[in-house]
Amino acid sequence: MLDDSKIRVKSPFNDQYTIIIESEVKGVDVHIHSKVQLRYDFSVLQASSDQLEVRLIQLDNVVLEANSPLVTEVAQVSQIFGRMYSELHLLLSAGGEVLEVLNIGLLLSKWKQTKAEMEKYIFGNDALKDAIILNDEIFNNPEKIKIAVQVNEFLRLYFGQVFNRDTLMKATVKGTNIFNTTSLDWTLETKITPVATGSGDGLVQVDTIVLPANAINKDFIKSAYGQFEGKIELSNLKPELNQHEQRVIDPVTGRLQEASVSKTEVADETRLYNKLAYTLNSDHRVNASDVPQPVSTETESSKSKFSFF
Secondary structure (H helix, E strand, C coil), X not given: CCCXXXXXXXXXXXXXXXXXXXXXXXXXXXXXXXXXEEEEEEEEEEECCCEEEEEEEEEEEEEEEECCHHHHHHHHHHHHHHHHHCEEEEEEECCCCEEEECCHHHHHHHHHHHHHHHHHHCCCCHHHHXXXXXXXXXXXXXXXXXXXXXXXXXXXXXXXXXXXCCCCCCEEEEEECCCCCCEEEEEEEEEEEEEECCCCCCCEEEEEEEEECCCCCHHHHXXXXXXXXXCECHHHCCCEEEEEEEEEEECCCCEEEEEEEXXXXXXXXXXXXXXXXXXXXXXXXXXXXXXXEECCCCCCCCCCCCCCC
């Protein structure tokens, strides 16, 4: 178990991880479903009480399912521009915040190459032109590069709001709703329970429940769903938002074994909702001969960016 109320990465290690992201979004007259697989090689090179030096390499990015050609097209563009971030050498805080991109020169050289390739196809493609302009702005500003790296799916899933935080205390964080259309404060409550195994490896299960900090009111509804006005009656919407995170961690080393995150925003059960489900598994855990089972498991039915993540 923990020797204090904070979970930290305490020693170097290397592991490979698979992430599955399932998304279902209904925007009144638009319905999008997708399933994506990502693979990463993650190495902690150095670990201290307040900082981590890590290397993160993306091994794979595959669309497994999509109900719309638009999803596949967006994924293809994302894969092309994601090449700049496929090899990351980072200095992180103990909580997973990006303090410095140590191989920023490599990222800049990759952007120069990618930009040159994309400019060959820019004629008549306004979306590609906008993407190039946006990335130019990012790669001309080191702070924006850090922000772009911070939203990496692996870092958000690995660290969440769990590492280097007092897990015995409730917390309030600023973020957005799951549609990412308006600001929203959230409360987090964390529970840690031991995982029952036959090997006595001391794993813990960390459950984090995330709910809106304040009651949903008319101002929120107008701000969050105003773009759908005229297509759906805003006064009839009764939004429900929640997130449940579950991680299995070795508290001695801080190595994450597996994680699942569900994010849900339902304003109307059939016409306006956003549901995301993430799972992460380490190859080390999947290949282990003795796979432990949680003492107790909470499940919740299953939010594009969740900014406090």
